[in-house]
Amino acid sequence: MTTAATDEGFVVFDHVQKSYDGETLVVKDLNLSIGKGEFLTMLGPSGSGKTTCLMMLAGFETATHGEIRLGGTNINHLPPHKRGIGMVFQNYALFPHMTVAENLSFPLEVRGMGKSDREAKVKRALDMVQMGKFANRRPAQMSGGQQQRIALARALVFDPELVLMDEPLGALDKQLREHMQFEIKALHERLGITVVYVTHDQGEALTMSDRVAVFNDGRIQQLAPPDELYERPKNSFVAQFIGENNKLPGTVESLEEETCTVRLQTGELINATPVNIRHVGQETLVSIRPERIEFKPEMMPPGAHMIDAEVLEVIYMGDIFRTRMRVAGIDDFVMKSRNTLGQTKLRPGERLKIGWHPQDARALDPM
Amino acid sequence: MTDATSQMITTADGKPLKAALAASLAVRRRRAFLLVAPLFLFILISFIVPIGQMLFQSFYNDTFSKNAPALVEWFSTHPEGSEIDESAYAALAADLALMKKNRSAGEAGTRINYDVSGTRSLFTSTARGADKFQPPFKEAILKVEKKWDDPNVWRAMRSASSPFTLDFYLAANDLTRDETGKIVPVAEGQAIYKKLMGRTLMLSLEITALCLLLGFPIAFLLSSLPMRKAMLLMILVLLPFWTSLLVRTTAWMVLLQSQGVVNDLLVWLGLIRDDHRIQMMYNETGTIVAMTHILLPFTILPLYSVMKTIPPSYVRAARSLGATSWTAFRRVYLPQTLPGIGAGGLLVFILAMGYYITPALVGGADGQMISNMIAMHMQKTLNWSLAAALAAELLAIVLIFFWIYDKLVGIDKMKLG
Ligand SMILES: Nc1ncnc2c1ncn2[C@@H]1O[C@H](COP(=O)(O)OP(=O)(O)OP(=O)(O)O)[C@@H](O)[C@H]1O
Ligand SMILES: [Mg+2]
Numbered sequence: 001m002t003t004a005a006t007d008e009g010f011v012v013f014d015h016v017q018k019s020y021d022g023e024t025l026v027v028k029d030l031n032l033s034i035g036k037g038e039f040l041t042m043l044g045p046s047g048s049g050k051t052t053c054l055m056m057l058a059g060f061e062t063a064t065h066g067e068i069r070l071g072g073t074n075i076n077h078l079p080p081h082k083r084g085i086g087m088v089f090q091n092y093a094l095f096p097h098m099t100v101a102e103n104l105s106f107p108l109e110v111r112g113m114g115k116s117d118r119e120a121k122v123k124r125a126l127d128m129v130q131m132g133k134f135a136n137r138r139p140a141q142m143s144g145g146q147q148q149r150i151a152l153a154r155a156l157v158f159d160p161e162l163v164l165m166d167e168p169l170g171a172l173d174k175q176l177r178e179h180m181q182f183e184i185k186a187l188h189e190r191l192g193i194t195v196v197y198v199t200h201d202q203g204e205a206l207t208m209s210d211r212v213a214v215f216n217d218g219r220i221q222q223l224a225p226p227d228e229l230y231e232r233p234k235n236s237f238v239a240q241f242i243g244e245n246n247k248l249p250g251t252v253e254s255l256e257e258e259t260c261t262v263r264l265q266t267g268e269l270i271n272a273t274p275v276n277i278r279h280v281g282q283e284t285l286v287s288i289r290p291e292r293i294e295f296k297p298e299m300m301p302p303g304a305h306m307i308d309a310e311v312l313e314v315i316y317m318g319d320i321f322r323t324r325m326r327v328a329g330i331d332d333f334v335m336k337s338r339n340t341l342g343q344t345k346l347r348p349g350e351r352l353k354i355g356w357h358p359q360d361a362r363a364l365d366p367m
Numbered sequence: 368m369t370d371a372t373s374q375m376i377t378t379a380d381g382k383p384l385k386a387a388l389a390a391s392l393a394v395r396r397r398r399a400f401l402l403v404a405p406l407f408l409f410i411l412i413s414f415i416v417p418i419g420q421m422l423f424q425s426f427y428n429d430t431f432s433k434n435a436p437a438l439v440e441w442f443s444t445h446p447e448g449s450e451i452d453e454s455a456y457a458a459l460a461a462d463l464a465l466m467k468k469n470r471s472a473g474e475a476g477t478r479i480n481y482d483v484s485g486t487r488s489l490f491t492s493t494a495r496g497a498d499k500f501q502p503p504f505k506e507a508i509l510k511v512e513k514k515w516d517d518p519n520v521w522r523a524m525r526s527a528s529s530p531f532t533l534d535f536y537l538a539a540n541d542l543t544r545d546e547t548g549k550i551v552p553v554a555e556g557q558a559i560y561k562k563l564m565g566r567t568l569m570l571s572l573e574i575t576a577l578c579l580l581l582g583f584p585i586a587f588l589l590s591s592l593p594m595r596k597a598m599l600l601m602i603l604v605l606l607p608f609w610t611s612l613l614v615r616t617t618a619w620m621v622l623l624q625s626q627g628v629v630n631d632l633l634v635w636l637g638l639i640r641d642d643h644r645i646q647m648m649y650n651e652t653g654t655i656v657a658m659t660h661i662l663l664p665f666t667i668l669p670l671y672s673v674m675k676t677i678p679p680s681y682v683r684a685a686r687s688l689g690a691t692s693w694t695a696f697r698r699v700y701l702p703q704t705l706p707g708i709g710a711g712g713l714l715v716f717i718l719a720m721g722y723y724i725t726p727a728l729v730g731g732a733d734g735q736m737i738s739n740m741i742a743m744h745m746q747k748t749l750n751w752s753l754a755a756a757l758a759a760e761l762l763a764i765v766l767i768f769f770w771i772y773d774k775l776v777g778i779d780k781m782k783l784g
Binding site for chain 2: 158
């Protein structure tokens with residue numbers, strides 16, 4: 001999906017900076033290239049500048065510095081209505097004084113489309129989100145999920161090539177949200193549109209996207225496909241933000257290309273994969289996913305590193321057991337094990353040896 | 368299935384559900400009534416009753432009929448067109464004597480004077496010697512005052528002999544009855560009320576339009592500013608509310624009169640010549656300018672409160688869907704401010720229709736409104752019935768506009784604050 005290195009992406013942020021007050025930069029040197037037909041998600045904590053980026057792309061905010069290009073042309077000074085970008089807002093922004101059909105027909109009307117064409121397109125768009133029966137309702141007479149579908153249909157009805165969505169599912173309950181995620185993804189694949197999607201929800205980001213841009217503090221911390229993001233986080237922020245992670249602080253003892261040794265605070269020496277370690281003697285955080293930790297000797301991966309642990313708490317979560325233990329002086333070290341038929345039941349106070357493959361231990365910058 | 372639904376639904380202890388619901392609601396209703404009772408009483412005593420009484424006066428006036436029982440009796444036995452004979456004069460003499468005794472000749476005369484001017488003195492002067500009249504009364508009375516011969520006086524007395532009358536509504540519409548009792552327009556020079564009512568309507572509509580035109584951008588600015596700045600500006604908007612109405616009106620007089628600040632400035636700038644000063648005061652312009660200023664906050668506040676609730680994402684959505692900023696404003700923003708426009712416009716219109724003090728001070732002859740005429744009849748001519756009839760018409764016009772508004776926009780959509 002991603003564009004080849006030679007030609008430029010469909011949407012390009014080129015050294016974009018943004019400041020609202022002239023004192024602080026909300027977006028700091030953003031470089032991002034989005035390929036045609038790609039589903040890119042901007043993920044990050046509140047206030048990290050996601051909406052600001054989207055607003056600059058839609059034309060409601062101007063970049064303080066840098067260039068935004070759409071299909072190869074600079075759109076910095078193009079007014080929003082000439083950009084032809086579909087947009088779905090978090091509060092849906094359906095016009096309350098118009099019916100559903102009028103809402104959908106609005107973008108076609110302002111483009112000067114004839115009445116019969118409009119009706120056909122509106123009908124097609126409504127059928128696309130399975131809302132054909134609601135054409136004459138007003139937005140206030142519909143549930144949140146239904147309004148969401150209409151908002152989606154309205155953003156798509158004029159066949160934009162690029163659709164922006166700012167936390168479109170934020171107001172829906174979990175079940176409906178998962179269903180809509182599925183539908184949006186299906187629409188994206190069917191229509192071949194480019195989608196830039198903003199969310200808080202990492203689950204959403206991982207399941208829907210071709211690539212995820214993790215934002216923090218006005219910068220992209222990592223831009224990668226979901227699996228890479230999860231399995232190979234590039235820094236401690238990403239490691240911590242995506243999924244659960246155990247962090248063991250320590251100091252780098254030795255450093256090679258593929259591996260390094262880290263001396264933990266309690267004195268143990270462990271092997272890890274260096275990610276952004278620069279030199280020996282540096283402080284580091286070794287991060288290990290809870291589901292990559294094993295405690296049964298027969299299941300231990302070859303070359304695993306073993307370490308002492310004391311069970312503090314076992315939480316039954318249905319499909320998994322979540323075991324909290326003390327490891328290397330850290331009290332919130334978590335291990336997740338599947339709830340299988342023959343699974344060994346651990347008890348608080350039990351002492352055992354746990355282990356993981358050195359590839360799963362990633363030595364990152366201390367935050 | 369149909370059986371089950373037609374069966375009476377009961378509560379757990381077997382009472383019919385409807386009765387149980389009514390009982391539980393009754394308590395709540397009684398409490399609600401007790402809460403509003405004091406205000407209701409207050410309004411009833413201090414507002415509804417006096418207004419009702421006032422409006423009652425517009426078609427009920429017994430100042431003549433209660434003071435002239437014999438004439439009332441005579442008119443009731445002698446139909447319209449009967450000859451004014453000795454028996455009529457006998458009744459007149461008896462009533463004049465009664466009026467002298469009760470000192471009510473002036474009161475009764477005033478009522479006839481509304482229809483035939485100059486008759487109040489006729490009553491008072493004739494009543495002075497009323498106890499000495501001897502038959503034949505016609506001769507005796509005519510000897511004192513020749514004017515009792517006038518058929519207009521008798522017609523006026525006949526119509527006043529019933530306390531219930533629509534004459535005041537006729538008068539309020541520049542109509543009167545001719546010799547045969549037919550309803551005809553009054554003489555050209557005396558027709559003032561309809562024109563005045565029309566002007567009041569026009570002025571009110573103009574003022575409403577001006578207030579909306581001026582208020583809309585301010586309200587928009589207020590709603591889009593950050594809270595701190597918005598509050599500062601709001602204080603400026605509300606400043607007129609905090610100063611006395613008289614002071615404000617006088618300030619406008621200082622500004623607008625021909626030797627006033629604005630004219631002086633224009634002369635000083637050389638835009639107009641000293642002997643061509645613009646007349647901005649004591650005419651319609653004065654009324655419009657001063658009243659627009661005074662009523663402006665009444666449009667701004669409802670507009671502001673409506674605009675405040677419109678999230679910017681609507682206009683953004685419209686823009687992203689391809690609308691120019693003008694189209695987005697016209698098709699998306701403006702329709703959503705309609706409740707505010709309606710509320711503000713209606714409020715200003717109603718207030719303007721009944722405004723009194725400002726037109727009285729700055730309006731001059733051209734800038735007078737119907738309320739000034741009502742005040743005149745209340746205070747100077749003491750024709751309260753006519754004042755009441757005019758006021759009732761004013762009320763009717765306002766109610767008609769209210770009704771039109773309800774039909775067009777819907778009263779439930781109005782948002783006052
Ligand atoms: N119109 C504005 N004026 C001034 N500052 C703003 C404005 N909009 C956003 N900011 C600031 O810019 C920063 C980034 O805001 P932005 O809305 O882009 O965050 P976000 O990543 O979308 O957050 P969230 O997940 O909460 O929506 C925040 O610190 C915010 O306070
Ligand atoms: Mg946001």
